[in-house]
Amino acid sequence: MHRFKISELGNHVFWLKGPEREHLVRVLRLAVGDRIIGFDNTGAEYKAVVNKIEEQSVTCGILEQDYPEVEAVTRIYLAAGLSKGEKMEWVIQKGTELGMAGLIPLRTKRAVMKLEGSKAADRVERWQKISGEAAKQSHRVREPQIFSVTDWQGLKALLPPTTQWLIPYENEKTRTLSSVLKDFSSQEPIALIIGPEGGFEEGEVLWAQEHLNAQSISLGPRILRAETAALAALTLVLGHYGDLG
Structure with missing residues (x-):
């Protein structure tokens, strides 16, 4: 699944805006129903499904939240x-x-x-x-x-x-x-x-x-x-x- 940086996180949903929205729509040409992964720089990642594609944003419904151990322990x-x-x-x-x-x-x-x-x-x-x-x-x-x-x-x-x-x-x-x-x-x-x-x-x-x-x-x-x-x-x-x- 393609990965995106979340623009805005809500309750059981997140939005992709600006360059992230353009990359999903115009470059990858994903559609409603496709599954993606989002992350928001807090250590969490979210498996999600594309619910709605609009002029300024893409709405994604969160299916699963995880905290993968991929970051270095020592900063x-x-x-x-x-x-x-x-x-x-x-x-x-x-x-x-x-x-x-x-x-x-x-x-x-x-x-x-x-x-x-x-x-x-x-x-x-x-x-x-x-x-x-x-x-x-x-x-x-x-x-x-x-x-x-x-x-x-x-x-x-x-x-x-x-x-x-x-x-x-x-x-x-x-x-x-x-x-x-x-x-x-x-x-x-x-x-x-x-x-x-x-x-x-x-x-x-x-x-x-x-x-x-x-x-x-x-x-x-x-x-x-x-x-x-x-x-x-x-x-x-x-x-x-x-x-x-």
Whole structure:
């Protein structure tokens, strides 16, 4: 059955509006009587039947409600230095498939991409759509949040105060990811700060250590591309806590 993000949830019924309605009607060409699955970012999913197709909405009658165990127990966020469009889109799509809780686009000194104002807002809107489509494809019930583009000083306010911060850094030669994670709590959020194409300046790493209590870690002896580092680190943390089987 095709999956849709619920626009409005009622009593034994939900509605699909806007792009979700258009996708059902114009792209998939579903009809009254067809069965679908809806999710509303609360952890629940609903098996439903299409009851009515109207100009502005599709009405779906709920047949069954479930809470599938598909979300990662440990909430893991990526704070990713701005990279060229396709690279950020790749990280968002694959990070969603793997199980990230959200992504913060981060302005850094060596970032090639510069985003401000309405251009930044438009890009975040596009990234959120990519995350939403990847959530449907991977049968998730919570769509990862793509935060507004932020500077270093804005990081701390975006996530809970109990967040545990990690920063993979090529000049860190001794501290490994596994050695740090053994002292972390799987019940509290973890945020991975990933550099842009040009990597971090040393001052940025020192700032994260001082203001976020971030632990710098090594991802091994090889230099990874920004998008590779993001997905490798995310995979390693998820695997450490058993979320990848």
